[in-house]
Amino acid sequence: MIPEHMRHELQSRIAAAVTNREAAVDVMKTLQAHYGWLTDEAVIEAAGLLELSPLQVEELATFYEMIYRRPVGRHVIHVCDSISCWAMGGESLLQNIAGLLGIKVGETTPDGQFTLLPCCCLGNCGQAPTLMIGDAIFGAVTVESASELLDKKRRDS
Amino acid sequence: MEQILLRHNKPGRPVTFYEYSSEGGFVALKKALNTMSPDDVQQAVIDSGLRGRGGAGFPTGKKWSFVPRNLPGPRWLICNCDEMEPGTYKDRVLLEANPYSLVEGIVLACYAIGVRHAFIFIRRGYEQAAANLRRAIAEATTAGLLGENILGSGFSCDIDLHISAGRYICGEETALMNALEGKRANPRAKPPFPAVKGLWGGPTVVNNVESLANIPSIIANGPQWFKDTAATPEAAGMKLFCVSGHVASPACVELPLGMKLGEIIEGHCGGMRPGSTFKSCLPGGASTPYFTRDHWDVPMDFDPVAKAGSRLGTGGIVVFDQHTCMVAVTLNLVRFYARESCGWCTPCREGLPYVVHLLELIESGYGSAEHIAILREHVQHLNYSFCALAPGAMGPVDGLLRHFEEEVREHIVKGKCPCRN
Ligand SMILES: Cc1cc2nc3c(=O)[nH]c(=O)nc-3n(C[C@H](O)[C@H](O)[C@H](O)COP(=O)(O)O)c2cc1C
Ligand code: SF4
Ligand code: FES
Numbered sequence: 001m002i003p004e005h006m007r008h009e010l011q012s013r014i015a016a017a018v019t020n021r022e023a024a025v026d027v028m029k030t031l032q033a034h035y036g037w038l039t040d041e042a043v044i045e046a047a048g049l050l051e052l053s054p055l056q057v058e059e060l061a062t063f064y065e066m067i068y069r070r071p072v073g074r075h076v077i078h079v080c081d082s083i084s085c086w087a088m089g090g091e092s093l094l095q096n097i098a099g100l101l102g103i104k105v106g107e108t109t110p111d112g113q114f115t116l117l118p119c120c121c122l123g124n125c126g127q128a129p130t131l132m133i134g135d136a137i138f139g140a141v142t143v144e145s146a147s148e149l150l151d152k153k154r155r156d157s
Numbered sequence: 158m159e160q161i162l163l164r165h166n167k168p169g170r171p172v173t174f175y176e177y178s179s180e181g182g183f184v185a186l187k188k189a190l191n192t193m194s195p196d197d198v199q200q201a202v203i204d205s206g207l208r209g210r211g212g213a214g215f216p217t218g219k220k221w222s223f224v225p226r227n228l229p230g231p232r233w234l235i236c237n238c239d240e241m242e243p244g245t246y247k248d249r250v251l252l253e254a255n256p257y258s259l260v261e262g263i264v265l266a267c268y269a270i271g272v273r274h275a276f277i278f279i280r281r282g283y284e285q286a287a288a289n290l291r292r293a294i295a296e297a298t299t300a301g302l303l304g305e306n307i308l309g310s311g312f313s314c315d316i317d318l319h320i321s322a323g324r325y326i327c328g329e330e331t332a333l334m335n336a337l338e339g340k341r342a343n344p345r346a347k348p349p350f351p352a353v354k355g356l357w358g359g360p361t362v363v364n365n366v367e368s369l370a371n372i373p374s375i376i377a378n379g380p381q382w383f384k385d386t387a388a389t390p391e392a393a394g395m396k397l398f399c400v401s402g403h404v405a406s407p408a409c410v411e412l413p414l415g416m417k418l419g420e421i422i423e424g425h426c427g428g429m430r431p432g433s434t435f436k437s438c439l440p441g442g443a444s445t446p447y448f449t450r451d452h453w454d455v456p457m458d459f460d461p462v463a464k465a466g467s468r469l470g471t472g473g474i475v476v477f478d479q480h481t482c483m484v485a486v487t488l489n490l491v492r493f494y495a496r497e498s499c500g501w502c503t504p505c506r507e508g509l510p511y512v513v514h515l516l517e518l519i520e521s522g523y524g525s526a527e528h529i530a531i532l533r534e535h536v537q538h539l540n541y542s543f544c545a546l547a548p549g550a551m552g553p554v555d556g557l558l559r560h561f562e563e564e565v566r567e568h569i570v571k572g573k574c575p576c577r578n
Contacts, residue, residue, distance in 0.1 A: 018357065019338065019339070019357070020339075021338065021339030021340065022319075022337065022338060022339045023339065024339035025319070025320070025321060025322050025336075025339070026320070028322070029320075029322060050339075059341050060339070060340075060341060063324060063341050063342060063499075064281075064321070064322035064323055064324050065281070065322065065323035065324055066281045066322045066323040067322050081489075081493075082243035082244075082443070082489070082493055083243045083244055083439070083443055083475055083486065083489050083490055083493070084243060084244050084401035084402055084475050086486075086489045087401075087402045087403060087475065087477060087481065087486075088402070088403075119323070120241055120243070120323065120325055120493065120496075120497065121241055121242065121243035121244070121245070121443075121493075122282050123240050123241070123245065123246040123248075123249045123280070123282060123283065124246060124249070125243065125244050125245070125246050125399065125401035125407070125473070125475070126246060126399060126400065126401050126407035126408055126409060127407070128401060128402075128407075132282060135284045137282065
């Protein structure tokens with residue numbers, strides 16, 4: 001269950017929209033931020049708020065790269081695997097980060113801290129290779145700087 | 158060199174509202190609302206020769222003129238800031254430095270087309286750009302440059318932000334309208350074209366960030382001035398070129414349209430990085446056929462690039478050096494498109510994974526001459542898809558077969574990638 005203040009916030013977001021479903025992505029994102037991922041419960045709650053069927057929400061949720069319909073770690077690391085980053089060693093960076101975390105690409109660390117996913121171009125191609133954690137973009141990433149970044153995230157959480 | 162869009166930039170921080178306003182910002186908006194009719198604004202944009210900066214290069218003023226003026230009900234303007242085309246990062250660079258010319262450009266466009274309500278569709282990952290825009294919208298509203306009865310002219314206009322959740326196809330204009338409406342972002346059939354029946358069934362114009370951000374300077378300085386900023390008489394205006402890959406200093410630079418490819422790479426990106434020599438590049442983002450050393454002197458403008466067998470696209474130039482395997486590059490690009498396919502139509506949903514499979518076979522040394530023929534066929538066949546994503550995906554394959562067939566054959570003859578030891 002989401003807290004009452006969040007429900008009110010979302011209700012006013014929906015009321016300000018041209019149609020209810022225009023707010024669907026915002027609603028899914030808010031619920032995802034609350035639960036950590038878009039849980040089945042969240043899909044049903046979103047459907048209730050938007051006056052859609054859960055299936056209609058599901059259809060949207062599964063479409064977007066950054067809506068997670070499966071559990072993810074506290075920090076989701078998105079490593080760009082598109083062309084400019086690929087040309088600058090993005091492929092080995094992704095494998096090396098997997099090695100640092102001791103998981104395969106697509107997995108979550110056993111302590112629930114990190115999920116590692118490849119992703120599309122992050123629009124930072126001039127500073128390749130690039131990765132994103134939360135809202136923050138990091139460019140010209142090396143194995144060393146990635147390792148430091150992971151340590152920092154571990155300390156912060 | 159004179160700059161249009163990056164003129165207001167401050168090192169290491171976004172320009173402030175005060176700075177933008179005192180450096181000639183919002184002059185165009187005041188001029189238009191005080192002295193020009195909506196038709197005058199549209200005509201100025203037509204005369205300027207401005208062509209869309211989002212990839213297709215459609216003349217901006219002409220696009221506006223397709224909107225019927227007599228239909229009842231609201232019409233809409235959407236600014237396309239989805240920018241997920243690999244190798245393209247110009248809209249982010251622009252908005253992180255200066256959100257105001259876009260805001261001003263949107264109000265001018267809305268005035269010209271008679272739009273009350275505009276949306277900016279922003280991709281996930283551009284949160285800084287979105288924050289800048291949110292601030293700029295608030296400041297412009299406070300200053301009476303946005304919202305109700307702008308500058309006492311009787312014209313009113315609002316701008317809303319829509320922050321997406323990551324999916325390349327949302328950048329295709331009809332898919333974008335579905336995404337904005339909160340529907341699954343599959344493209345829509347055309348016709349009807351968005352100008353007649355778009356967002357919520359109303360007439361809609363979709364323009365790229367860079368296209369709209371250029372409008373204020375056209376209105377302030379006149380269409381001829383804008384036109385003359387280009388490097389050749391045929392071209393019009395400046396362009397943000399974002400360069401990445403194996404150059405010494407990858408950068409997003411604003412240069413006259415029509416400047417030669419070699420000049421951009423040598424003169425503005427420091428040439429190739431140490432130890433690298435130029436082999437090839439994507440001239441305009443991930444969907445454009447490769448250029449080679451033979452194209453060094455091609456003027457980077459829409460028609461000359463098309464004449465040379467590629468597309469100016471987004472102006473995202475991705476440079477590859479002598480060690481790069483062009484089969485591997487093409488494989489990476491088509492994999493991207495296969496993953497981003499929205500799955501709506503069969504040629505794209507089924508065809509792209511097959512093309513990926515063939516390229517994988519060739520790259521890993523299991524290719525045969527027959528595969529080249531099948532790839533060539535698919536360059537044609539994928540034109541039968543529902544939207545431009547799949548033909549775009551085949552752009553690099555087309556370039557590979559036209560310029561690097563020898564290299565592809567070498568993979569097949571040697572039974573391994575010749576670029577790898
Ligand atoms: C698959 C696909 C993705 C696209 N992505 C973008 C994009 O991110 N930004 C953009 O401005 N145009 C994109 N376009 C082009 C738009 O459909 C449209 O032509 C453009 O936004 C029009 O703006 P303009 O006339 O100012 O160039 C894309 C097209 C396709 C087929
Ligand atoms: S070409 Fe691809 S992206 Fe476009 S509609 Fe067909 S399946 Fe979807
Ligand atoms: S290709 Fe990696 S950020 Fe654009």
